[in-house]
Amino acid sequence: MKSRVIVSTTINGEPTEFLCEPRQSLLEVLRDVLGLTGAKEGCNNGNCGACNVLMDGVLVNSCLVLGVEAESHRIETVEGLAVNGKLHPLQQKFLEHAALQCGICTPGFLLSAKALLDHNPDPSEAEVRHWLAGNLCRCTGYDKIVRAVLDAADSA
Amino acid sequence: MPHDVWIPPVHRDLTHGVERVAVDGSTIGAVIEALDAQFPGLAARLTDGDRLRPGIAAAVNGVVASRGLRQKLTDASEIHFVPAMAGG
Amino acid sequence: MTSSQYKVIGSRPLRPDGVDKVTGRAVYGADVKLPGMLHGKILRSPHAHARIVSIDVSAAQALPGVRAVVTARELPSVGDTVTDLGESVVNLRYMSNNILAHDKVLYHGHAIAAVAADNPHIAEEAARLIKVTYEVLPHVLDGRAAMAANAPILLPDLRTNELGKQGSSQTNVAEHIRHQRGDLAAGFAAADVIVEREFHTATVHQGYVEPHAAVALWNEDDQILVWCSTQGSFGVQEQMAELLQVPPSRVVVTPTEIGGGFGGKNSVYLEPVAALLSRKAGHRPVKMTMTRAEVLFGTGPTSGSYIRVKMGATRDGTLTAAEAEMIYEAGAFPGSPVGAGCGVLFGPYKLENVQVDGYDVVVNRPKSAAYRAPGGTNAAFAAEAVVDELTEKLGIDPIAFRLHNAVxxxxxxADGPELPRIGFIETLEAARDHAHYSAPLPGKQRGRGVAAGFWFNWGGKSSASASVNADGTVNLVEGSTDIGGSRASLAMQLAETLGIPYADIRPQVVGTAGVGYNEGTYGSRTTFSTGWAVYELGKKILDEMRQRAATHWDVPVDGVTVQDGTFAHNGDSMSFRELAGQLEVPVSVSASVFPSGFGPSFAVHIVDVEVDVETGKVEILRYTAVQDVGKAIHPAYVEGQLQGGAAQGVGWALNEEYVYDDKGRLVNASLLDYRMPTALDLPMIDTVLVEVANPGHPYGVRGVGEVPIVPPAAALANAIYQATGVRMTELPMSPARVSAALLAAAVPA
Amino acid sequence: MQQFRYIRAHNVEHAATLLLQHDGRARILAGGTDLIVALRERRLETELVIDIKGIPEVSELSFDPVEGLRIGSSVPCHRIYNDATIVAKYPGLIDAASLIGGIQIQGRASLGGNLCNASPAADSIPALIVHGAICDIALPQTRRRVPVEAFCTAPGKTVLERGEFLASLHLPPPPPGFGAAYLRFIPRNEMDIAVVGVGASVQLDESRQRITAARIALGAVAPTPLFVQEAGDALIGAEPGDEAFARAAAIAQAAARPISDMRGTAEHRRHLVGVLTRRALAIAVERARK
Structure with missing residues (x-):
């Protein structure tokens, strides 16, 4: 039985090919095969959001996607947020609002927040909280994260 | 000048219920030696070889002594033996 | 002191590690990758309590891709050495037993054996092929049940340390401690009102989002190199040395970025196992990471507890006596935070007549680890509820009552020593005067609760070094794991001391090979103690720079002054940067400190809730955390500590708990069913930073990280009472429990 | 995780044929939010994973005023609640689709997968039942139709037989005066499994003052999602209001067979069935009157 397959995909705008076993999740592929360790494993069953990435612009848990499913799809990770050396407004606002402490959940929050602002550029606090409820943060109590996202929306 | 040494409740069986003892000593170690002379067994409860027993700290005038048994005592001090705890 | 005295302290600059963390570049434990690296996996016990009859690893060893299998046999035997590993006092034999079970498994999830293989999937397959034969034993999960005469015995050699004396019979009670002052009977006799209640709190986990991760390489030259996510690299070094019986100098620990700790990443779990696997697998590096289930099965948590509290007060609201009994579940090995709980319990109050009895009891649950103000939340939940009931019975405003009795x-x-300058009164006054406390709270089933909290804080040993660069910047090399922005708070203190801009300090966290000894980032100590070290560095650098300036001008050093980063002599002056650019002899300094003037912290939390009396669900409408923070070096990061502590306390209060089945198996070991708060479960958390400078620190710093988790559960219980008239005495106050209590009390919808 | 092969099926026949060939040793992958976790945790074993998301029919989402709504079994939740027509016409379904997991779960999870996972606590199933949904089940050559309330047979078990898989779901078009709602109770406000879920739908007469038909379905209080026909029937002819809702709620409570587990106690669950049934009916009626 052939254990590995070639997958052609686009990651952060770059056409990318990789070899993976069908049992490897997209998260494993990103981290272990492609060296993109920005996506984090916090639970590996879709309950913490630390591994969130965008797949064709849709927010997904990369631990709940098989690497082979990325074939012909577009993946965006935290590594692709800053463009030409300039931080994405969300990244900048997370820093300014002290919206991270340990930082492990930050990449996942940034992707969730980006998906939100792409979908709804002017969210209310309630909408931000709803959209981020699939991302766990144990350090901040969410206050400063929510403020950072609202501020990023305002300044966009 | 003697120090005012407070005996922890769990060790007052050795001091026949006495809560505060006045003893001399130029270091915490010397104070414990003096206590032990008066109340045999106290040193064994408070020390482990040449150090304070793990989990026990000496507080001198409300401040945890960083040098353990070798902590110097200049003036008459109030001394407590308290649980050493750092936290999370 | 006013903040205007400072140029850097009190401002809110961006953290030095921020860009790495928002771009995904920061390297955490699981991100480490070394050439030739293998992957390890642990096999864990399916039983709560069982004797290990045999372990057969042959099938695992035979699986292609498997490079090593280890069991407890590979761990050197360590005697009953009791050692102080910073955050807690541990018996190393027990610690070794917890790393890999020797002859018995003592909880569901107890590690038994481990495999190293070419990839994590093979390692996992192989671990499943290890055959263990068990003789299942009766188990006990509850502390009070474990104290009963006929309870199953976990540790046959354990004897109670009964008020300082060693017991002689088998027991699950490791220790009975007592704080006692004054005359309890007389105190209660003087009281007009006495309230006595019993409380229960569940086992809860620290819940850091990053699971434990470590890479170890046991080299051919017997150096053991470790990269791991830890609160303290020197603590890892010490534990490795003791557990593996090697000299500490042979263990080199490099800390990675850490994805949260809260006390749970002081102990080692994976590191010694990875090292043993590395040696056995031909000295290849071995990476081990835990799944989330393993984190819940095998690390943390903090103790569940039973607490009985009795307090008395006179009609005018003066506390006359307080008594308590506290039973804390240590987990499978001794070492619950009951000692700290005993100290926190009545910590906020002036009491002449007080007795607290604490029991450290082993049960078939994971060995407890420190968790943010260890033992404090349990204690305050009990004591502050009793205080609330006293205020109600006496008809006195809860904050006025606390002000009247405040230390x-x-x-x-309670344990004797006098308190130094503290800010509890100021904190209570700030809470009383806050708009939240007097805001109307209209609506049915709504209530406002208040609770106070105390935490000791800690100083501890810290070292740091620094060197001046030719461009006028300063490299700061420190050994304190940065969990919530301490690179910034340390760089700010150095910048302030030197009189140069914050941006000119380049802080870096290094491991055991790169800096002098540091205790871990625990006990709310880093900004305080490592801050002290950094202050010393600053003074030393200025001294050396003044000498260099004196040489430059060819004048006596006494004639050179330095202020705000400018060196001057008789009208000549040079900026720090100019002087740095002309140094013929480089300037580099180091400092080590063990400051003792850490001051305790006090917090008062106010919370408004609405209770859905039909479902039992509690919604938090508004939350304010008020705290004496000494001097807030970086106010935004201090606020973050208050907010994060409050959020963890809310989770502990409302939903978090370990749930076991009748066989003693943990059934909710996932982030789906271990319910930590989400962004939808909390409102904005307002903070008030009360700044009563700590006289024991050059910049007035006192620890801020731990006390904010102490009051939340009590504040919520008191708010639920105000909303419904029902006093909740068991944590978590989950909807099922609240609903049952409301139905029992026939509270109308 | 165990090793398996992965195949992308081109069409319904291809997927069904693969399933038949592998006879119990193959699994259908749609959103993967349940399947991948189950494989990782070894609750399921498989040799082959068949990805059906490339099959046009099973990824189709379409509404026809006469035929009603057709939801391909791999259509993720986010496509459903981002469709204005469905939002307007199938409010109970929208309630469920927008609270399965968090936003990132809804980016992948499908109602078909939620149904096939056959959890007693699945959020979509009570909602589908009260909307009268029918399952379209595919075999290599034939099809059969089963009402959603008859689809689950035990926890994790369905009526699907060898080689069968769920191709799509069909919901009849809602007539005027129809309203539905799904409510669940969870201890947190997100990322939780229903302690109790209740779906309710009502058909009001032209005056909107009387109930002509009603359906009530319960989640997490029996081995399978429970359609309580007698609770709905008890509302026929009734005037909407507290009294009628309480009557239906009492019947629903009596039909529930809850257990105590890590997510809730039997007592609390039975209590919640009453509370949620009343609340869901009130919302359904309010929507029916709009």
Whole structure:
């Protein structure tokens, strides 16, 4: 039985090919095969959001996607947020609002927040909280994260 | 000048219920030696070889002594033996 | 002191590690990758309590891709050495037993054996092929049940340390401690009102989002190199040395970025196992990471507890006596935070007649680890509920009552020593005067609760070094794991001391090979103690720079002054940067400190809730955390500590708990069913930073990280009472429990 | 995780044929939010994973005023609640689709997968039942139709037989005066499994003052999602209001067979069935009157 397959995909705008076993999740592929360790494993069953990435612009848990499913799809990770050396407004606002402490959940929050602002550029606090409820943060109590996202929306 | 040494409740069986003892000593170690002379067994409860027993700290005038048994005592001090705890 | 005295302290600059963390570049434990690296996996016990009859690893060893299998046989035997590993006092034999079970498994999830293989999937397959034969034993999960005469015995050699004396019979009670002052009977006799209640709190986990991760390489030259996510690299070094019986100098620990700790990443779990696997697998590096289930099965948690509290007060609201009994579940090995709980319990109050009895009891649950103000939340939940009931019975405003009884400088703690300058009164006054406290709260089933909290804080040993660069910047090399922005708070203190801009300090966290000894980032100590070290560095650098300036001008050093980063002599002056650019002899300094003037922290939390009396669900409408923070070096990061502590306390209060089945198996070991708060479960958390400078620190710093988790559960219980008239005495106050209590009390919808 | 092969099926026949060939040793992958976790945790074993998301029919989402709504079994939740027509016409379904997991779960999870996972606590199933949904089940050559309330047979078990898989779901078009709602109770406000879920739908007469038909379905209080026909029937002819809702709620409570587990106690669950049934009916009626 052939254990590995070639997958052609686009990651952060770059056409990318990789070899993976069908049992490897997209998260494993990103981290272990492609060296993109920005996506984090916090639970590996879709309950913490630390591994969130965008797949064709849709927010997904990369631990709940098989690497082979990325074939012909577009993946965006935290590594692709800053463009030409300039931080994405969300990244900048997370820093300014002290919206991270340990930082492990930050990449996942940034992707969730980006998906939100792409979908709804002017969210209310309630909408931000709803959209981020699939991302766990144990350090901040969410206050400063929510403020950072609202501020990023305002300044966009 | 003697120090005012407070005996922890769990060790007052050795001091026949006495809560505060006045003893001399130029270091915490010397104070414990003096206590032990008066109340045999106290040193064994408070020390482990040449150090304070793990989990026990000496507080001198409300401040945890960083040098353990070798902590110097200049003036008459109030001394407590308290649980050493750092936290999370 | 006013903040205007400072140029850097009190401002809110961006953290030095921020860009790495928002771009995904920061390297955490699981991100480490070394050439030739293998992957390890642990096999864990399916039983709560069982004797290990045999372990057969042959099938695992035979699986292609498997490079090593280890069991407890590979761990050197360590005697009953009791050692102080910073955050807690541990018996190393027990610690070794917890790393890999020797002859018995003592909880569901107890590690038994481990495999190293070419990839994590093979390692996992192989671990499943290890055959263990068990003789299942009766188990006990509850502390009070474990104290009963006929309870199953976990540790046959355990004897109670009964008020300082060693017991002689088998037991699950490791220790009975007592704080006692004054005359309890007389105190209660003087009281007009006495309230006595019993409380229960569940086992809860620290819940850091990053699971434990470590890479170890046991080299051919017997150096053991470790990269791991830890609160303290020197603590890892010490534990490795003791557990593996090697000299500490042979263990080199490099800390990675850490994805949260809260006390749970002081102990080692994976590191010694990875090292043993590395040696056995031909000295290849071995990476081990835990799944989330393993984190819940095998690390943390903090103790569940039973607490009985009795307090008395006179009609005018003066506390006359307080008594308590506290039973804390240590987990499978001794070492619950009951000692700290005993100290926190009545910590906020001036009491002449007080007795607290604490029991450290082993049960078939994971060995407890420190968790943010260890033992404090349990204690405050009990004591602050009793205080609330007293205020109600006496008809006195809850904050007025606390102000009347609050400890201040010179008052004695329950364990004896006098308190230094503290800010509890100021904190209570700030809470009383806050708009939240007087805001109307209209609507049915709504209530406002208040609770106070105390935490000791800690100083501890810290070292740091620094060197001046030719461009006028300063490299700061420190060994304190940065969990929530301490690179910034340390760089700010150095910048302030030197009189140069914050941006000119380049802080870096290094491991055991790169800096002098540091205790871990625990006990709310880093900004305080490592801050002290950094302050010393600053003074040393200025001294050396003044000498260099004196040489430059060819004048006596006494004639050179330095202020705001400018060196001057008789009208000549040079900026720090100019002087740095002309140094012929480089300037580099180091400092090590063990400061003792850490001051305790006090917090008062106010919370508004609405209870859905039909479902039992509690919604938090508004939350304010008020705290004496000494001097807030970086106010935004201090606020973050208050907010994060409050959020963890809310989770502990409302939903978090370990749930076991009748066989003693943990059934909710996932982030789906271990319910930590989400962004939808919390409102904005307002903070008030009360700044009563700590006289024991050059910049007035006192620890801020731990006390904010102490009051939340009590504040919520008191708010639920105000909303419904029902007093909740068991954590978590989950909807099922609240609903049952409301139905029992026939509270109308 | 165990090793398996992965195949992308081109069409319904291809997928069904693969399933038949592998006879119990193959699994259908749609959103993967349940399947991948189950494989990782070894609750399921498989040799082959068949990805059906490339099959046009099973990824189709379409509404026809006469035929009603057709939801391909791999259509993720986010496509459903981002469709204005469905939002307007199938409010109970929208309630469920927008609270399965968090936003990132809804980016992948499908109602078909939620149904096939056959959890007693699945959020979509009570909602589908009260909307009268029918399952379209595919075999290599034939099809059969089963009402959603008859689809689950035990926890994790369905009526699907060898080689069968769920191709799509069909919901009849809602007539005027129809309203539905799904409510669940969870201890947190997100990322939780229903302690109790209740779906309710009502058909009001032209005056909107009387109930002509009603359906009530319960989640997490029996081995399978429970359609309580007698609770709905008890509302026929009734005037909407507290009294009628309480009557239906009492019947629903009596039909529930809850257990105590890590997510809730039997007592609390039975209590919640009453509370949620009343609340869901009130919302359904309010929507029916709009």
């Amino acid at each position: 201040r400088e010179g008052d004695r703690r």
